[in-house]
Ligand SMILES: Nc1ncnc2c1ncn2[C@@H]1O[C@H](COP(=O)(O)OP(=O)(O)OP(=O)(O)O)[C@@H](O)[C@H]1O
């Protein structure tokens with residue numbers, strides 16, 4: 303199938319609060335291609351979760367979608383009501399969350415929770431759905447699945463529970479899996495197991511994965527493409543190796559430089575000097591300007607436009623340094639390694 | 640589970656013994672004479688009566704006899720109703736109180752759960768505000784005021800319609816008309832309390848991560864409510880069912896009095912007024928045993944609803960275990 307599975311255009315989301323609107327997402331563009339893994343990275347609070355929750359219609363009541371367009375295989379997501387969304391939510395798009403223990407219903411058997419989407423979306427009978435749930439549990443590597451299916455979440459370890467969550471999200475064989483920091487709450491060894499499980503399942507099913515993570519090591523080992531977010535916008539995106547090797551945005555570069563052994567081991571997003579901007583205020587120029595060592599006058603006055611750099615149109619960045627007319631940019635681009 | 644139940648039974652027996660002992664000595668410490676109602680009895684007859692009830696013996700001996708009889712399930716003969724045993728009184732009048740109480744409890748729990756869930760859904764909109772005011776009134780105004788108001792309302796209703804739609808007071812075995820209003824009045828305070836409890840618990844659950852998961856699974860709102868929210872939100876309500884039952888039991892004393900319902904509560908109040916030792920002791924111990932039993936049932940019920948309680952030891956064992 304050609305064309306993106308999911309495309310997000312100019313998405314803006316804000317939260318109403320007593321101190322005014324918090325502009326959590328300020329114009330995000332993203333595309334997810336069939337079968338690929340797209341990683342989304344960025345500092346805490348930069349809007350990764352809000353973006354993907356908007357796709358799934360999981361925003362709280364005090365959130366407003368200010369603008370944008372989300373298209374999942376022809377479904378105009380933002381124009382749909384709950385009933386219309388429920389035709390694809392949980393069946394054609396699955397989602398897993400950070401803390402599997404709180405994300406599972408504590409008073410419902412694991413097997414029933416996995417069987418639920420099958421019963422609702424596929425119309426399977428109770429027995430058929432249960433049998434399929436046990437099968438799915440086996441597939442995600444839960445031993446003694448028939449017994450485990452009858453247990454409640456509290457009888458599971460974190461890693462096992464995340465496997466069960468994956469089984470639940472994949473029950474109806476979705477085209478897209480959204481994973482919001484699926485391994486952050488798990489031990490390092492378990493992280494690797496869960497991630498390789500996701501990878502293996504992707505290879506057999508051909509589904510696309512959106513993987514939100516803080517861990518650049520995970521990005522390097524899991525993802526085909528990466529989108530770097532900063533203050534509610536995508537500032538750089540492209541194939542993982544290109545983005546890491548030829549980082550275009552000063553923020554990406556700062557992240558990479560702060561992390562020498564990035565390609566070798568598990569590595570959390572390094573912190574770089576300064577604070578992200580206050581999302582309650584209007585940001586006039588480039589949101590990164592206060593922390594950017596290359597910031598110029600133009601950066602504080604006007605927000606940079608997205609520019610596609612590489613010849614194959616794959617690698618894009620949002621920074622004045624990459625404007626044709628930018629003198630300083632020539633130097634910056636020249637010192638690119 | 641068996642060990643849990645055995646532990647609760649043992650604990651219950653100890654509580655009962657303590658209750659019986661405390662009541663026995665408290666009662667005998669109250670000034671007054673249970674035989675005072677006997678009009679002008681000659682000293683002879685009085686001695687006979689005292690001997691019959693064992694009042695001539697030292698207090699500790701009386702206590703021993705009382706506990707002994709109690710263990711055999713014999714609560715003795717009423718001081719004021721000479722030809723009736725306390726066991727008969729309980730057997731005859733407790734079912735009436737129980738019918739009233741069960742009905743009141745049903746109103747309170749169903750009403751509390753439904754109103755609580757509804758007001759949570761209408762958080763900070765008018766149905767919620769109305770319920771806040773109603774709840775405060777129902778909790779803070781004493782039950783006898785509502786009982787009296789309800790009677791006035793019934794009288795008004797009957798006059799307006801021109802016939803007796805509902806009885807103002809009284810009791811007929813098996814007559815729902817006679818139970819309706821007293822049970823509503825009896826359940827009102829508990830209903831209000833449970834509404835509040837259910838509301839806050841529902842609000843918490845509505846934001847819970849697993850409800851978000853349920854939405855992400857594409858489940859319909861009604862299914863999320865029944866399968867995921869209700870069962871979890873109801874847990875706090877189940878935990879307070881014990882105290883709620885106790886509240887309805889004691890509330891019944893007043894309601895039975897006002898509506899002239901011949902329940903055990905009314906006899907208990909009468910017995911206290913007349914210092915009818917055996918009836919006081921018998922009903923107190925009986926009520927105590929009854930409540931302890933119900934609270935135990937509630938605990939078991941809670942364990943059935945919440946697997947975290949049932950599987951507690953297993954959870955500890957598995958925590959931090961291998962993946
Ligand atoms: N429920 C909410 N109510 C109000 N503001 C919110 C809510 N959820 C998120 N926000 C705001 O939106 C911004 C983006 O949050 P989001 O959860 O998307 O960040 P994130 O990139 O996922 O961060 P993290 O890496 O910590 O998960 C944050 O600044 C936060 O203050």
Ligand code: SF4
Nearest residue numbers: 588591594601621622
């Ligand atoms: S636009 Fe300016 S401030 Fe923003 S990242 Fe580029 S150089 Fe830095």
Ligand SMILES: [Mg+2]
Nearest residue numbers: 350351352482
């Ligand atoms: Mg997040």
